[in-house]
Amino acid sequence: MKKKILLTTAIDYTNDVIHVGHAYEKLLADSLARYERIKRGAKNVYFTTGTDEHGTTNEKAAQERGLAPSEHVSEISRKDQEQIDSLNISYDRFIKTTDQDHVDFCAKFYQRALENGDLYKAVYKGYYCEGCEAHKTLTELDERGQCPNHPTRQIQELNEENYFFKWSKYADFLKEMISSDTLYVRPEGKRSEMLAFIDHGLKDITVTRPKYKVSWGITAPNDPEQVIYVWFDALINYLTEGLSRGFWDEETEIVHFVGKDIARWHALLWPAMLKSSGYRLPDKVYIHGFINLEGQKISKSLGNIIRPTDLVNKYGADAVRYYLLKYGPITEDSDISIKQLEEVYNGELANGLGNTVSRLARLAEKSQINFKFKQKLSLQEIIFAPIKDFRVDSVLQNIWKELAALDKHINENEPWKITDPKKLEKILTLEIEKLRSTAYQLQPFMPDTAERILNQFGGGRVVATQGLFPRLG
Ligand code: MSP
Numbered sequence: 001m002k003k004k005i006l007l008t009t010a011i012d013y014t015n016d017v018i019h020v021g022h023a024y025e026k027l028l029a030d031s032l033a034r035y036e037r038i039k040r041g042a043k044n045v046y047f048t049t050g051t052d053e054h055g056t057t058n059e060k061a062a063q064e065r066g067l068a069p070s071e072h073v074s075e076i077s078r079k080d081q082e083q084i085d086s087l088n089i090s091y092d093r094f095i096k097t098t099d100q101d102h103v104d105f106c107a108k109f110y111q112r113a114l115e116n117g118d119l120y121k122a123v124y125k126g127y128y129c130e131g132c133e134a135h136k137t138l139t140e141l142d143e144r145g146q147c148p149n150h151p152t153r154q155i156q157e158l159n160e161e162n163y164f165f166k167w168s169k170y171a172d173f174l175k176e177m178i179s180s181d182t183l184y185v186r187p188e189g190k191r192s193e194m195l196a197f198i199d200h201g202l203k204d205i206t207v208t209r210p211k212y213k214v215s216w217g218i219t220a221p222n223d224p225e226q227v228i229y230v231w232f233d234a235l236i237n238y239l240t241e242g243l244s245r246g247f248w249d250e251e252t253e254i255v256h257f258v259g260k261d262i263a264r265w266h267a268l269l270w271p272a273m274l275k276s277s278g279y280r281l282p283d284k285v286y287i288h289g290f291i292n293l294e295g296q297k298i299s300k301s302l303g304n305i306i307r308p309t310d311l312v313n314k315y316g317a318d319a320v321r322y323y324l325l326k327y328g329p330i331t332e333d334s335d336i337s338i339k340q341l342e343e344v345y346n347g348e349l350a351n352g353l354g355n356t357v358s359r360l361a362r363l364a365e366k367s368q369i370n371f372k373f374k375q376k377l378s379l380q381e382i383i384f385a386p387i388k389d390f391r392v393d394s395v396l397q398n399i400w401k402e403l404a405a406l407d408k409h410i411n412e413n414e415p416w417k418i419t420d421p422k423k424l425e426k427i428l429t430l431e432i433e434k435l436r437s438t439a440y441q442l443q444p445f446m447p448d449t450a451e452r453i454l455n456q457f458g459g460g461r462v463v464a465t466q467g468l469f470p471r472l473g
Helices: 021-042 057-063 069-086 098-115 168-179 188-199 230-235 237-244 259-277 308-315 316-326 338-367 392-411 420-441 449-455
Strands: 004-013 047-050 093-096 119-129 133-134 155-164 185-187 208-210 223-228 253-257 283-289 290-294 334-336
Touching: 004 188, 004 237, 021 047, 021 069, 021 253, 021 283, 021 290, 021 316, 021 392, 047 069, 047 230, 047 237, 057 069, 057 133, 057 237, 069 093, 069 308, 093 237, 093 392, 098 223, 098 230, 098 237, 119 237, 133 290, 155 223, 155 259, 168 259, 188 259, 208 338, 223 230, 223 338, 230 237, 230 259, 237 253, 253 259, 259 283, 308 316, 308 338, 316 392, 316 449, 334 420, 338 392, 338 420, 338 449, 392 420
Parallel strands: 004 047, 004 253, 047 093, 185 283, 253 283, 290 334
Antiparallel strands: 119 133, 119 155, 155 208, 208 223
């Protein structure tokens, strides 16, 4: 195991404030960052997220509001941050691509690729989807000639001079990296998709746009009439921060979390860019699915946007974290609904966890025993299941199995009937130690709840307090 780890999420476009789908990714990365901090020590973990503020999508959104791009993107970025803060996302840096250190570093990176002979000027003639901020071939469009991911946006036809990056040069290299798992791309289906994409033939890709078309971006250092293409700019955010914090070296495991729509950029373009500029590659790219809401894509045009704060204000951060982490799109797309969230809340949190905690608290309070728990379990004593392939959903399932076993133990031993004080102390201590171990394991996923349980059962007398998850009416 490498000593350090860098965990990153995609950085969100600032055309609009993020919704619960974007937040899922931050939550997934957050729970793993919290887990890694316990495992490796906080100083060995660095976790970044942020906003992707340049390019057409952001520029047009600002125009529609009659605002200067900088004004618009700062406002949205601030609101995005409020959204993810509401879910207790423990990022170490919220990076904005308009931050000066990123702007400077991006230009330097571009210059290195140029000096290595990987950039050249040519004409791009073809389609462009502003929603994806990506060039498209005809085969990637639907029967109406629109982008399937952005059916309400008019596809653009471009005929412009750009700088191109020699992506094709890296095809064999990328294939070798991914098929040998040196670059570990998962889930398996996505890995095959990436390999198939290489086999299909990698074409060189434009990495600048002319200023007269897109003015909101970082100026190309070799040509004042061109701005750096928004994807080239955005991907570099990982390195801007990773390098400056000492988390882009051989002692660091580098893991990117991204959604399925942007897998290609991370598993194929980014590693080629890094190779070209002489930096080490990431170790892992983990690709999650999409959250749909009651069977529909979450989108502004459908008017079904749900933001994290809409849920957190009603159900609390930990309940939302639990629901999304356990039922979210870890490998495949998943459908969420308020109805299911409320069922899970009542069934697994108010009953389930909440019930076991209050049962034990009442029994312990009544017993008036002065419990002697270890104040803090040492790290070795916490039975942390290793999280295989980032399956936080399985970890939560296992924790709930342990909770069910604990509940069964309480039912079978009927501590409320035990009159022998020594025996009662033994049984309750055992059961509370089990609960404490469960709470330790819960820390990465439901940090506040875990802390409340550990405080309530921290040693000495136990006081029964109000339930952790009051039942919903
Ligand atoms: N700005 C680019 C990413 C640049 S990373 C160097 C971008 N932004 S985005 O705002 O469109 O999406 C950000 C992340 O949110 C992506 O990983 C995307 O897959 C994810 N999601 C967007 N909608 C989602 C759902 N409905 N469900 C789950 N994740 C979703 O792409």
